[in-house]
Amino acid sequence: MNPSATSMSRWKVPEISSLIQEEGVKNHSLPFIALTETWLKGYMSDAQLQIPGYSISRSDRCGRVGGGVLLYSHINIPLSESEAFDDGICEGLVCKFSTIKTCVLVGYRP
Numbered sequence: 555m556n557p558s559a560t561s562m563s564r565w566k567v568p569e570i571s572s573l574i575q576e577e578g579v580k581n582h583s584l585p586f587i588a589l590t591e592t593w594l595k596g597y598m599s600d601a602q603l604q605i606p607g608y609s610i611s612r613s614d615r616c617g618r619v620g621g622g623v624l625l626y627s628h629i630n631i632p633l634s635e636s637e638a639f640d641d642g643i644c645e646g647l648v649c650k651f652s653t654i655k656t657c658v659l660v661g662y663r664p
Contacts, residue, residue, distance in 0.1 A: 570626075571605050585628045590662040592622035613638035613645045613660075623647050623660040 570587065577584050587608070594603075594614045603610055608626040611633065615621030623645050627633055631651050639646035646661040 567603055567605060574605065574607075583628075585631055586658055587626040588658070588660045589624040589626075590622075590660065591620060592624045593620055594622045594624065609633060611636045611638075611647055611649050613640055613647045615645055616640060621645050621662055621664060623662050625649055625658060625660050627651070627658070 570589075574584055574587070592612065592614070594612060596614055596616070598614075600610045600612075603612075603624070605626055607629055609629055610624065610626060612624040613622060625647055627649065631654055633649055634652040635648075635650040637648045639648070644661060644663040646659065649658045649660075650656075651658070
């Protein structure tokens with residue numbers, strides 16, 4: 555699932571939680587939710603973005619407005635490794651989930 559974030563402010567977490575609940579009602583499981591253009595900064599804690607049942611991995615844009623990526627992964631799929639990337643233009647996140655032999659990449663280039 556990849557809903558539009560364009561500013562991952564306080565009102566986006568309830569919106570995403572609602573989307574997760576809607577999919578759950580349909581018996582659809584959402585193992586990963588990838589977000590781009592989160593607009594997050596380092597002073598914003600993961601606790602402010604927490605969605606029950608999901609872990610957070612993120613790469614925030616530093617020193618500029620906009621950008622950033624975030625991945626919510628279901629807690630039943632443990633994260634093995636995570637690497638964030640920011641080259642001053644693009645942001646990226648590579649997350650490895652060894653138990654299901656999967657890598658998830660989230661990238662943003664303006």
